[in-house]
Amino acid sequence: MCEANVYINRNGKEELLMEKVDRIIPGDENNIFMESIFGERRVVQARIKEMQLVHHRIILEEIKRAAEFQEQEIWLTLDTEHGHFHDGEEIKLNLFKGYNMKANQDYTFSNPQVFMQQYGKSRECPLHINESMIEVNLGEEADGLIQIYARESGDKELYAKIFVEVGHHHHHGVEPAGLPLEIIPGNYQHARMGENYEIQVLKNGLPLSGAKVKATYTGTSNNDYPHHLVTDDDGKSSLFLTARGNYLFSVADEDIISTFTLTKSF
Amino acid sequence: MCRDMPPLELAIQFHGHICPGLLMGVRASEFAIQHLELERDRDEELLAVVETNSCGVDAIQAILGCTFGKGNLIFKDYGKAVYTIASRDKGRAVRIAQKYNANRSPLFARYRELNNKAELTSQEKTEQENLLGQIFESIMTAPFEDIFQWREVDFSFPDKAEIRKTLECSVCGEGVMDARAVITANEIVCPTCCIDKGGE
């Protein structure tokens, strides 16, 4: 028995973080990567406080990230209550800029573009620049499953992606949009609270392993992303969905930050 | 409603919030469906005897359709997280009891501690939100036998409730079911009026 249980000190309390850990790699930006003998992987913002090797205990101390370090990212949301549109409904989306699904009120977009992609074809969508966000209106004609992505180039290259479903159809798997850094939903149809949800990260169309993916959900009271994932050798990782609202996945690599909004049917 | 709602969502909508007790009830309900091989339209043929009146019972009501109003939910005030689900069609019943240790981990303890506080700081609110997420995952992914014990039980269905007469209370004038009224030679008194009069 060489593996250890990892505990984390949060607000003065010790919590069990992961059992039977056999690999711990301290990364940059105060990240610690750990992997258990069951293959579970996790990244936390923490530093090692104590290692009790005889007791197989490793104690971490949480590091709170200062708000100033937060990178601005962009994300798309659907302007509808129930996750999809019905035939003939006006299809509206919003593009936000901020962090952790909290829109930055003093946002400035520099030359944002939004594209809709369906049946292998892409076209640019007209934008309405609003006070707190950008509105995208696809009109009433659209039907089926449409992939929407947004792009903005500034200091960093920002991408956002979402799917729009019009009417009730059955879609099996979704094609990548072809972004330089992109999050692909494993099973677009099946995103339910109380179940695992798998995503894959592609860089230039190829699976990116070891990518750090952050995940959050609508209405979180966390200042920073509550979930941190690391992709496996196939560029995949999964998250157990426990929140009612929509989820946002975000991945950064070199000078690109790419998000994917998961709209839950429930 | 656009689609069939998953059981978990049904329970949350009915109960109004997500809490560990409700999720335990969801697991118990889902187990009953699977174990008794229940069909979707099962409302009328099921009966639930619940030994608690806390959060988990709302999952039983929402998911299994056993409700007070339909009379197929029987409450025994034993203060135990125990649910007996019986199917008339299948002629089978299963008694599902939450294990004592199922909600005893430090996660649950801390969650309850925060839940009992009158007011939470923003930091505590975040902590509670994250704790609930972890508890949620632990309840929904735990092997069923880790959190519940169950066994098939013999069950005799009570006869269908007969329709009772409604009488008029001599004191307040409101209607009262005959079996609940106190009937004397010259008065019919409802339980409310009986208690108000100190049981005179």
Ligand SMILES: [Zn+2]
């Ligand atoms: Zn509750």
Ligand SMILES: [Zn+2]
């Ligand atoms: Zn009365």
